Amino acid sequence: SAAFITMFRTAAKMLSVASTSSFSRRILSIRYYCKRTPTKLRLSEAVSGSKLGANVQVQGWVRSVRPQKKNLFLHVNDGSTLQPLQIVASSGLLTFGCAVEVTGTLKQSPHQKQLVELEADQILVVGECNPVDFPFKIKERHNLEYIRQFPHLRCRTNAFSSLLRIRSEATTAIHSYFRENGFVQIHTPIITSNDCEGAGELFQVEPQSPENDEDANFFSVPAFLTVSGQLHLEVMSGGFSRVYTFGPTFRAENSQSRRHLAEFYMVEAEVSFTQSIEDLTKVMEDMFRSATEDVLAHCAEDVALFHKHVTPGHRDTVDHMLKKRFPVITYTEAIDILNRSSQKFAFPTQWGCDLQTEHEKYLVKHCGNIPVFVTDYPYELKPFYARDNEDHPEHTAAAVDLLVPGVGELCGGSLREERLDLLRTRLEEAGLQDTYSWYLDLRRFGSVPHGGFGLGFERYLQCILGVDNIKDVIPFPRFSHSCLL
Amino acid sequence: SAAFITMFRTAAKMLSVASTSSFSRRILSIRYYCKRTPTKLRLSEAVSGSKLGANVQVQGWVRSVRPQKKNLFLHVNDGSTLQPLQIVASSGLLTFGCAVEVTGTLKQSPHQKQLVELEADQILVVGECNPVDFPFKIKERHNLEYIRQFPHLRCRTNAFSSLLRIRSEATTAIHSYFRENGFVQIHTPIITSNDCEGAGELFQVEPQSPENDEDANFFSVPAFLTVSGQLHLEVMSGGFSRVYTFGPTFRAENSQSRRHLAEFYMVEAEVSFTQSIEDLTKVMEDMFRSATEDVLAHCAEDVALFHKHVTPGHRDTVDHMLKKRFPVITYTEAIDILNRSSQKFAFPTQWGCDLQTEHEKYLVKHCGNIPVFVTDYPYELKPFYARDNEDHPEHTAAAVDLLVPGVGELCGGSLREERLDLLRTRLEEAGLQDTYSWYLDLRRFGSVPHGGFGLGFERYLQCILGVDNIKDVIPFPRFSHSCLL
Numbered sequence: 019s020a021a022f023i024t025m026f027r028t029a030a031k032m033l034s035v036a037s038t039s040s041f042s043r044r045i046l047s048i049r050y051y052c053k054r055t056p057t058k059l060r061l062s063e064a065v066s067g068s069k070l071g072a073n074v075q076v077q078g079w080v081r082s083v084r085p086q087k088k089n090l091f092l093h094v095n096d097g098s099t100l101q102p103l104q105i106v107a108s109s110g111l112l113t114f115g116c117a118v119e120v121t122g123t124l125k126q127s128p129h130q131k132q133l134v135e136l137e138a139d140q141i142l143v144v145g146e147c148n149p150v151d152f153p154f155k156i157k158e159r160h161n162l163e164y165i166r167q168f169p170h171l172r173c174r175t176n177a178f179s180s181l182l183r184i185r186s187e188a189t190t191a192i193h194s195y196f197r198e199n200g201f202v203q204i205h206t207p208i209i210t211s212n213d214c215e216g217a218g219e220l221f222q223v224e225p226q227s228p229e230n231d232e233d234a235n236f237f238s239v240p241a242f243l244t245v246s247g248q249l250h251l252e253v254m255s256g257g258f259s260r261v262y263t264f265g266p267t268f269r270a271e272n273s274q275s276r277r278h279l280a281e282f283y284m285v286e287a288e289v290s291f292t293q294s295i296e297d298l299t300k301v302m303e304d305m306f307r308s309a310t311e312d313v314l315a316h317c318a319e320d321v322a323l324f325h326k327h328v329t330p331g332h333r334d335t336v337d338h339m340l341k342k343r344f345p346v347i348t349y350t351e352a353i354d355i356l357n358r359s360s361q362k363f364a365f366p367t368q369w370g371c372d373l374q375t376e377h378e379k380y381l382v383k384h385c386g387n388i389p390v391f392v393t394d395y396p397y398e399l400k401p402f403y404a405r406d407n408e409d410h411p412e413h414t415a416a417a418v419d420l421l422v423p424g425v426g427e428l429c430g431g432s433l434r435e436e437r438l439d440l441l442r443t444r445l446e447e448a449g450l451q452d453t454y455s456w457y458l459d460l461r462r463f464g465s466v467p468h469g470g471f472g473l474g475f476e477r478y479l480q481c482i483l484g485v486d487n488i489k490d491v492i493p494f495p496r497f498s499h500s501c502l503l
Numbered sequence: 504s505a506a507f508i509t510m511f512r513t514a515a516k517m518l519s520v521a522s523t524s525s526f527s528r529r530i531l532s533i534r535y536y537c538k539r540t541p542t543k544l545r546l547s548e549a550v551s552g553s554k555l556g557a558n559v560q561v562q563g564w565v566r567s568v569r570p571q572k573k574n575l576f577l578h579v580n581d582g583s584t585l586q587p588l589q590i591v592a593s594s595g596l597l598t599f600g601c602a603v604e605v606t607g608t609l610k611q612s613p614h615q616k617q618l619v620e621l622e623a624d625q626i627l628v629v630g631e632c633n634p635v636d637f638p639f640k641i642k643e644r645h646n647l648e649y650i651r652q653f654p655h656l657r658c659r660t661n662a663f664s665s666l667l668r669i670r671s672e673a674t675t676a677i678h679s680y681f682r683e684n685g686f687v688q689i690h691t692p693i694i695t696s697n698d699c700e701g702a703g704e705l706f707q708v709e710p711q712s713p714e715n716d717e718d719a720n721f722f723s724v725p726a727f728l729t730v731s732g733q734l735h736l737e738v739m740s741g742g743f744s745r746v747y748t749f750g751p752t753f754r755a756e757n758s759q760s761r762r763h764l765a766e767f768y769m770v771e772a773e774v775s776f777t778q779s780i781e782d783l784t785k786v787m788e789d790m791f792r793s794a795t796e797d798v799l800a801h802c803a804e805d806v807a808l809f810h811k812h813v814t815p816g817h818r819d820t821v822d823h824m825l826k827k828r829f830p831v832i833t834y835t836e837a838i839d840i841l842n843r844s845s846q847k848f849a850f851p852t853q854w855g856c857d858l859q860t861e862h863e864k865y866l867v868k869h870c871g872n873i874p875v876f877v878t879d880y881p882y883e884l885k886p887f888y889a890r891d892n893e894d895h896p897e898h899t900a901a902a903v904d905l906l907v908p909g910v911g912e913l914c915g916g917s918l919r920e921e922r923l924d925l926l927r928t929r930l931e932e933a934g935l936q937d938t939y940s941w942y943l944d945l946r947r948f949g950s951v952p953h954g955g956f957g958l959g960f961e962r963y964l965q966c967i968l969g970v971d972n973i974k975d976v977i978p979f980p981r982f983s984h985s986c987l988l
Binding site for chain 1: 545547562563564565580581582583600601602604629630631632633636637654655656658659663664667668670671674675678682685687688689690691692693694695696697698704705706707708709710711712721722723724725726727728734735738739741742743744745746750751753755757765766768775776921941942944945946947948949950951952977978979981983984985986987988
C-alpha cells in the first residue's frame with residue numbers, strides 16, 4: 019500500500035497528470051521539475067521567514083484566489099496558523115476550498131504586510147471543491163450564526179479554525195498553570211452513581227440493548243453523567259494537597275439559550291489545608307490571569323481576528339480586566355449595592371435571594387467592569403458540602419463566585435465542610451447519610467480543611483473573546499433537540 | 504469567615520489546645536513557640552535539600568510512625584512526592600493516617616538514605632484517624648486487589664498515590680508530545696448521534712425524568728456515549744493537518760475481566776496529507792517513546808515503587824522495549840509466523856481471521872518481546888472508513904495495530920478512505936449512505952489523504968508499569984455491575 023501510493027504520486031508528478039477514481043488530481047503551474055527533494059513545511063514554519071531561499075513543499079486548503087494579469091495569487095491554510103502564506107503561481111484553475119500541495123521557493127516578499135511569499139513551481143490539486151455546493155463562498159465573511167449550520171465544515175473557515183486553536187491553547191495554558199503550581203491531574207469519572215447533588219437535571223445512562231433483564235441496571239445501580247467532578251476530587255484531597263480535573267460535564271437542561279449546553283467543559287480544583295476562602299480566590303485569579311496572558315501571547319493573531327471582526331472593541335475590555343486585582347465583596351455587601359442602585363431589577367434583591375444574571379451583570383459594572391468575587395452566601399442557598407460559617411444573625415456558608423464582564427458567573431466554589439459532626443447533621447437532615455456514607459468516611463480518617471471551585475471553560479472563552487453564543491466556542495455543541503454528527 | 508478561621512487557628516496554636524466540634528485538634532511535641540512565621544513547603548520542596556536550616560511548616564498525612572527511646576520518627580506525605588520526609592519529634596500520640604501540620608527546622612540528616620530531616624518544634628493534629636476502623640494498617644503492604652475495595656480511600660496508600668502521579672505525568676507527557684509536534688487539541692464530543700460504527704455495545708443517554716413525552720428524545724434523535732472521537736477528528740482533518748483528542752470513551756461490554764472497562768481513556772490522532780501507513784507508525788512510535796521517557800525521568804521513584812514491589816523485573820522489560828525501533832510486519836506475514844509456530848492456539852489462524860490476544864502475545868514474543876506493528880489487515884475485517892489497498896488476490900485495507908508485551912493491542916489505526924466514489928460505494932453496500940452523508944461531504948470538499956489511530960491510555964499505563972488489572976490504573980473504575988461513588 020505504502021509503496022503503491024508513493025509510486026502513484028511520483029508517477030503523477032512526472033507525468034504532470036493524475037486521476038484517481040472520481041478525483042482528478044490536476045497539476046498546475048509547472049515551471050520546472052525539480053529533482054532536489056523539497057523540504058516539507060507547515061504553514062506556520064513557512065511564514066516565519068527562517069527558510070528564505072529554500073525549496074519547500076506546503077500542503078493545505080485554498081482560502082483565497084486572486085488572479086492578476088500575469089500571475090495567480092493564492093492563500094493556503096493548513097490549520098497551523100491564521101497568517102496567510104501568499105503563493106505566486108502562473109495562472110491555473112483553482113477554486114476556494116480545494117486541497118493543494120505546492121512546491122516552490124520561499125522568497126522575500128516585495129509587499130509590506132508579509133515577510134515571505136512562495137514562488138510556486140508546481141501546484142498539485144489533491145482534492146477538488148465544487149464552489150457551487152460548498153457552503154462557504156470566496157471573499158465573503160460569513161457570520162458565526164451562518165457557519166454554525168455546518169458543523170462538519172465550519173473548521174474550514176478562518177474564524178472557527180482560529181477559535182479551535184485558541185481553545186487548544188487555552189487548554190494547554192490551564193494545564194500548565196496547574197502543573198507549575200504542583201497540582202496533580204485526576205481523571206474524575208463521567209459515569210457516576212451520585213444523583214443527589216441537585217446541580218440540575220441529570221442524564222441517565224443505560225446500554226442501548228439491555229442483554230437479559232429490561233429492569234436490571236448495567237451497573238446494578240442507576241448511573242448518570244457527571245454534573246461535577248468535585249466529590250471525586252474531594253476523595254483525592256485526602257491524599258493530595260492539590261488536585262484538579264478538566265473535562266466534560268453534563269446537564270439535561272431543556273434550554274436552547276445562548277448560555278447553555280447539555281455538554282460543556284469544566285476546570286475544577288481542590289486544595290487541602292486551606293485557611294480561608296482567600297486560598298481559593300488566589301488560585302482562581304492566578305489561573306485566570308495566567309491562562310489569559312498565555313492565550314493573548316501565543317494566539318495573538320487568532321485572538322485579534324475575534325477582537326477585530328467578531329467583537330470589535332473587546333480587546334480593551336480584556337486588557338482592562340487584567341489591570342487590577344479582582345475586588346472581593348461579600349454577598350451581604352452585594353445585596354446592599356443592589357438595593358442602593360437606581361436600576362429596576364426583574365428578580366427580588368432581598369437578603370437570602372439567589373443572585374440572577376441581571377444582578378451579576380450590575381455588580382460587575384458597579385465594580386468597574388472587571389471580574390469580582392462575591393463571598394459568604396446565605397447558608398440555605400448552598401449545597402450540603404459548603405462549610406458553615408457559624409455566624410448570625412445572617413447565617414452564611416464559606417462559598418465564593420467569580421463574576422466576569424459579559425458572562426456573569428464564571429466560577430463557583432466553597433470551602434467544604436470538613437467537620438464530621440456538622441456534615442453528618444446536615445446529611446441526616448436531608449436524609450442522605452446512607453448515600454453519602456463514603457463521603458462522611460473522608461471526614462473520619464485524617465480530615466483536613468479544604469475547598470475548591472469549578473470554572474466553566476466555554477464561558478471563559480466567551481469572556482476573553484467576547485463571543486455571545488456559547489455554541490460558537492465548542493467544536494460540537496450539544497443542546498436540547500440538537501446532537502449533530 | 505476567613506478572619507474567623509485564621510483567628511481560631513492562631514488561638515489554637517497559642518493555647519496549645521484545640522477542639523472543634525467532634526474533632527480534637529491536639530498539639531504535640533511543642534519545644535518552643537516560634538514567633539517567626541515559618542515558610543510553608545510542600546513535601547517535594549522540603550525533601551529537595553534546598554531549604555536546609557530553614558524554619559518551615561509542612562502539612563500532610565502520617566504514613567509511618569516509629570517510636571524510639573527518646574524520639575518519635577514519622578513520615579508525612581502530602582501527595583506531592585513519594586519520597587518520605589523523616590520528621591523527628593519528641594514522643595506523642597500520633598496514628599497512621601491522621602492529618603498533621605508540622606513546624607520545625609530542616610536539618611541535614613545523619614542517615615545515608617535521606618538528605619534532610621525535619622526537627623519538629625510543633626505538631627498539630629488537624630484530623631484524627633481511628634486506626635481500628637481505617638482499612639489500611641501501619642507497616643502492612645496491602646496488595647492492589649485489597650486497596651481496590653476502598654475507592655474513596657485508596658489514594659492514601661503509597662502505591663495508588665504513585666499511580667495517580669504517574670497517570671498525571673503521562674497525561675502531561677502525551678499532551679506535550681502533540682503540542683511540540685504541531686497538533687491542535689480538539690475536544691471531541693462525549694454524546695453523539697453516531698450509532699453505526701460497530702465498535703462495540705453502546706450506552707444510550709436520556710434525561711432521568713423526560714419532561715413531557717416519554718417517547719420523545721431529548722436531542723430529538725437517539726444519543727449515545729462515544730466509542731471513539733475518530734469521525735469527529737476527521738471533520739477537523741479537513742482544516743487542520745494535525746489534530747488529536749484525549750478523553751473518555753465508553754463500551755457497554757458485559758465483562759468483568761482484567762482487560763475491560765465501561766469507561767476508559769483514549770488518545771486519538773489524525774494526520775492529513777499522509778503518503779503511507781508509515782506516517783502513522785512514526786507518530787505512534789514517537790509518542791510512545793517520548794511519553795515513556797518523560798514518565799521514567801519525571802516519576803522515577805513512583806515508577807520504581809511499581810517495578811520493585813508490584814511487578815518485580817518489569818523495568819528490564821520496559822528498557823528492552825525502548826532499545827530498538829519497533830518492527831513492522833504485515834498481517835499476511837503475521838499469519839505465516841503463527842502457522843509456522845509449534846504453539847497450539849485456541850483460535851483459528853488462517854488468512855482472514857481476526858488476531859486474538861493469544862496470537863498477539865505470540866507475535867510480540869516472536870519479535871523479541873518488543874512492540875510490533877502489524878499492517879494491512881483483510882479488507883473485510885475493517886470498518887467502512889479504512890482505506891482500500893485495492894490489492895489482490897488477498898484484498899487488504901491500509902490498517903495498522905501496535906501490539907505490545909503483556910497487553911497485546913495497544914493502538915489501532917488506519918489510513919482513511921479519502922476517495923469519494925470508493926467510500927460512497929462501501930457505505931451504500933452497508934445501507935449507511937444517508938446516515939453518513941456528512942461524512943461523504945468531507946470527501947466532496949477538498950478531500951485529502953489522511954489517517955489516524957487510537958491508543959488505549961489505561962493499557963499504556965499497564966504496559967509501562969506491568970500492572971495486570973486495568974482497574975488498578977484508573978482513579979474510578981466503571982465496569983459491568985460496578986459504579987462506586
